[in-house]
Amino acid sequence: MMEKMIFGRFIPGDSLVHRLDPRAKLLFVFLFIAIVFVANNALTYLLLLVFTLLVVFLSKIRLYFLINGLKPVFILLIFTFLLHIFFTKEGDVLFQFGFIEVYEEGLRQGIFISIRFLVLVFITSILTLTTSPISITDGIEVLLGPFKRVKLPVHELALMMSISLRFIPTLMDETGKILKAQMARGSDIGSGPIKERIKAVVPLLIPLFVSAFKRAEDLATAMEVRGYRGGEGRTRYRQLDWRLIDSLSLLLLAGFTAALWYFRT
Amino acid sequence: MDLNIMSFENVTFTYMPEDETVRPAVEGLSFSIKQGEWIALVGHNGSGKSTIAKLMNGLLFPQSGTVTAMDQKMSEESLWKIRSQMGMVFQNPDNQFVGATVQDDVAFALENNGVPHAEMVQRVHESLRQVKMEEYLNHEPHHLSGGQKQRVAIAGALALRPRLLILDEATSMLDPQGRMEVIETIRELREATGLTVISITHDLEEAALADRILVMNAGHKQVEGTPEDVFFAGNKLTELGLDLPFAMRISKLLTEAGVQLSGEHMSEDRLVEDLWTFYSKK
Ligand SMILES: Nc1ncnc2c1ncn2[C@@H]1O[C@H](COP(=O)(O)OP(=O)(O)OP(=O)(O)O)[C@@H](O)[C@H]1O
Ligand SMILES: [Mg+2]
Numbered sequence: 342m343m344e345k346m347i348f349g350r351f352i353p354g355d356s357l358v359h360r361l362d363p364r365a366k367l368l369f370v371f372l373f374i375a376i377v378f379v380a381n382n383a384l385t386y387l388l389l390l391v392f393t394l395l396v397v398f399l400s401k402i403r404l405y406f407l408i409n410g411l412k413p414v415f416i417l418l419i420f421t422f423l424l425h426i427f428f429t430k431e432g433d434v435l436f437q438f439g440f441i442e443v444y445e446e447g448l449r450q451g452i453f454i455s456i457r458f459l460v461l462v463f464i465t466s467i468l469t470l471t472t473s474p475i476s477i478t479d480g481i482e483v484l485l486g487p488f489k490r491v492k493l494p495v496h497e498l499a500l501m502m503s504i505s506l507r508f509i510p511t512l513m514d515e516t517g518k519i520l521k522a523q524m525a526r527g528s529d530i531g532s533g534p535i536k537e538r539i540k541a542v543v544p545l546l547i548p549l550f551v552s553a554f555k556r557a558e559d560l561a562t563a564m565e566v567r568g569y570r571g572g573e574g575r576t577r578y579r580q581l582d583w584r585l586i587d588s589l590s591l592l593l594l595a596g597f598t599a600a601l602w603y604f605r606t
Numbered sequence: 607m608d609l610n611i612m613s614f615e616n617v618t619f620t621y622m623p624e625d626e627t628v629r630p631a632v633e634g635l636s637f638s639i640k641q642g643e644w645i646a647l648v649g650h651n652g653s654g655k656s657t658i659a660k661l662m663n664g665l666l667f668p669q670s671g672t673v674t675a676m677d678q679k680m681s682e683e684s685l686w687k688i689r690s691q692m693g694m695v696f697q698n699p700d701n702q703f704v705g706a707t708v709q710d711d712v713a714f715a716l717e718n719n720g721v722p723h724a725e726m727v728q729r730v731h732e733s734l735r736q737v738k739m740e741e742y743l744n745h746e747p748h749h750l751s752g753g754q755k756q757r758v759a760i761a762g763a764l765a766l767r768p769r770l771l772i773l774d775e776a777t778s779m780l781d782p783q784g785r786m787e788v789i790e791t792i793r794e795l796r797e798a799t800g801l802t803v804i805s806i807t808h809d810l811e812e813a814a815l816a817d818r819i820l821v822m823n824a825g826h827k828q829v830e831g832t833p834e835d836v837f838f839a840g841n842k843l844t845e846l847g848l849d850l851p852f853a854m855r856i857s858k859l860l861t862e863a864g865v866q867l868s869g870e871h872m873s874e875d876r877l878v879e880d881l882w883t884f885y886s887k888k
Contacts, residue, residue, distance in 0.1 A: 475706040507706050510748040559701035566663060566694045567704075567762065568686065568718035576720050578713035578730070 347410030352470050357586070358400035359471045363480030365587035369594055370468045376594070377457055379601045386456045388604065392597055393460040400467050407466065414462050418455055425451035474506045479579050496572030504560070512553065519548050610674070611770055611802050612662060613638035617671035619657060631657040633825040635671070639804065641769070644796060646813035646833075647806045648848060649822030655806045658822070659774045662804070663689055676769065690719055692770040693763020697778055699755035703747040708739065711747070712762045719766065733761040736798070737791050753784025757791055764795070771795075773805040777812065789815070810837075811851040814873070821846065853877040 353359075358366070380386050397404055408415075429447035436443055469477070482499035489495050520530070523544050530541045614637055620630040632654045639645055647655050660666040661673055664685040673680040675688045693715075696702050705711030709730050716726045734740045737757040747755060756776055763771055773792070777785040789812055795801055805812065813819050819836045821829040823846050829836050837843065837854055844850070850858065857871040867884060871877040 473706075475710075503706055504704065507703070507747065510746075511700050514748070556698075556701045559696065559698055560704065562665060563694075563696060563702035564704055564714075565665065566689065567715035568689055568766075569714070570686070570718065574720045575717050576723060576726065578710060578717055578723070578726050580723060 347407070347466060347470060349469050350410075351473050352402065353473070354401060354471065356399065356401035356471065358396065358467065360586075361471075361590055362581055362583050362587045363472050363476040364484055364581060364583065365590055366468055366472055367477070367480045367484060369590060370464055372591075372594055372598075373464050374461060376598050376601065377461060379598065379605060380453075380457070382604070382606050384604050385601050386453055388597075388601060389460050390456055393463050396467055397463060400471050402467065402470055407463065407470075411462060411466065418458055421458065422451045422455045425454055475503055475579070478503045478506070479581060483581060496575075508556070511556075512549070515552060516545070516549055519545055609641045609677075610638045611641045611643075611676060612804070613674045614658075614661070615672045615674070617661060617668045617673060619661060619666060619668045621657075623669055630669075630825055632661065632668075635825075635827055637820060637827065637830065639802065641802055642800045643818060644803045644816045645805070646816035646819045647804060647822065648808070648810065648813050648819060649828075650846060650848065652824075653822040654825045655822055656774055659694065659772050659804075659806060662772060663692055663694060690766055691768050692772060693760075693766065693768040694772045694774065695756065695759045695763055695776040697775040699752045699759065699779060700747070702759050703755060706746065707743070708734070708745050708747075708750070708758050709743045711758055712765050715762060715766050729765050729767075733765040734758075736764055736795060737761045751784060752780045753787045756780065756784070756788050760788070760791060760795075768801075770802045770804065773803070773807075775806055775808065778808060785809070785812075810843075810849065814851055814854075821848075 361369075377389060380389050394404075397407060426443055426447045427441065429450050430442070430444050431447070432445035432449075434442050435445055435448060472480075478499050481502075482495055485493065485495045485498075523541075524530075528541050528544055530538060530545070532538075533541075614635050617632060617635045618630050619632045620628065622628045635654075635658070647658065649655055657666065661668055661680075662675065664673075664680050667680070676691050678684040678688060680688060703711050704714045712730045712733055713726055716729060721729070731740065734743065737760050739754060739757050739761060742750065742754065742758075747758075750758065759776070760771070771792075777788050780788065792803060792805070793815070796803060803816075805816065807813055814833045814837070816833060819829075819831065819833055820827060821836060821843070828846060829843075837850060849855070853871045853874045853876070857867060857877055860867060865884070867880050871880065
């Protein structure tokens with residue numbers, strides 16, 4: 342289950358979308374989220390869907406893989422769809438089973454909202470699937486750069502994010518080890534009533550916290566020894582490289598927005 | 607070159623100055639280290655070795671006495687300048703890996719010191735080449751072995767082209783192979799660049815490779831001298847609870863058992879050599 346889940350995962354690749362600058366991709370996604378709300382009729386929603394599929398195609402991520410990985414999201418999607426069908430009571434009655442009546446407007450709204458939801462999930466997934474977490478961090482750091490003026494600790498936030506990302510696998514390994522160690526002492530997390538299971542998690546969390554604090558202390562020392570003094574006067578090793586293709590991708594989005602605007606009612 | 611790169615003069619440090627009953631972690635310590643030397647710092651747990659390392663690069667300041675590094679007295683002002691000229695590698699390979707990938711980690715100290723980008727790239731490659739990790743440029747830390755992570759940590763320290771490298775039990779969490787890789791790396795580096803190395807270790811075979819050994823006991827300097835002097839200074843080490851290297855222990859036991867071997871045996875090779883000459887002469 343967890344292995345198939347692709348939300349927030351990164352799949353390395355060499356597609357056009359993979360090679361875009363993370364700043365371009367972040368801007369693209371933020372703008373896209375706003376643009377989705379421009380659509381208000383069948384044609385514009387169809388355009389949204391086609392545009393999204395085009396982006397998926399360009400990213401060379403298989404559609405089947407994407408749909409399969411987002412299964413839990415589809416349950417939510419179907420749920421919202423049904424809600425709209427049953428509770429919107431406008432327009433003509435399309436058909437009726439017993440006490441359930443499906444109205445034309447309900448079906449329309451249900452389909453529109455589902456498309457909106459779908460394209461948002463697809464586009465954001467494409468962002469995380471094609472951009473390594475560290476590039477996303479770099480992109481956010483640069484994009485938020487102007488907010489340094491208003492004393493937003495942009496550099497520190499980005500560093501925190503990248504260190505957290507770096508330590509996730511380490512702490513996962515550690516959790517595995519502690520779990521085995523506690524199992525060897527007779528603790529049982531996998532079975533029993535829920536209350537007992539929650540209790541059994543405590544001896545897992547405490548050693549994990551203790552070691553995380555120890556790691557944090559060691560890491561802070563190691564950083565200080567290597568001359569870390571905050572963001573001031575620092576240079577960057579990872580350079581972002583804005584190319585023509587990045588501008589073009591945003592231009593494409595602008596063109597698409599214009600089309601949506603033209604066809605909306 | 608007869609330059610002192612690091613010297614302690616009558617240094618005393620206590621973690622809890624307000625508590626009189628706690629003995630200082632380091633007391634009245636004096637020594638000096640010359641440029642290009644390889645020093646091994648040994649002693650049992652809690653004898654003050656890590657504290658010395660922290661005093662050396664200004665993570666701690668002594669209550670009395672002076673620490674002088676690279677011809678400058680350690681102080682709040684000189685601190686960062688001194689730090690930029692020394693590298694330090696710690697025990698736990700995981701807890702000192704800051705970057706997301708090998709190259710980011712090596713670049714970390716360079717970024718902190720504001721080195722321009724073009725030079726950074728060149729130095730990252732250079733340092734990784736020195737520790738033979740160049741092909742791992744884009745690897746993430748959890749895909750590396752402990753020995754490889756420690757070599758990356760050494761590269762990270764070398765990137766600033768330091769004059770002094772301090773290793774605080776840098777090999778103690780590694781398996782024998784990882785340990786050999788790291789020691790070999792240090793040895794080659796010293797030959798190539800004349801780097802000064804201070805290595806804190808529990809492994810006396812590693813210490814035997816050094817030019818000079820400092821033995822610490824309960825915050826005091828107990829013995830100081832060349833490996834030969836220290837290992838054969840009677841039973842001092844064994845009294846301190848430190849084990850002699852394997853070859854030396856065998857050699858000592860053989861001598862005690864009445865086997866006439868020709869000399870002192872710092873390494874297994876030498877011992878084997880002597881043993882077969884002894885055997886063929888018999
Ligand atoms: N942060 C601290 N706070 C209080 N006391 C400390 C602290 N760190 C070390 N000590 C004490 O200082 C003394 C020297 O410790 P230090 O870590 O220098 O020993 P060490 O020789 O490095 O030992 P090891 O071989 O275990 O690494 C010990 O008695 C220890 O308990
Ligand atoms: Mg120590």
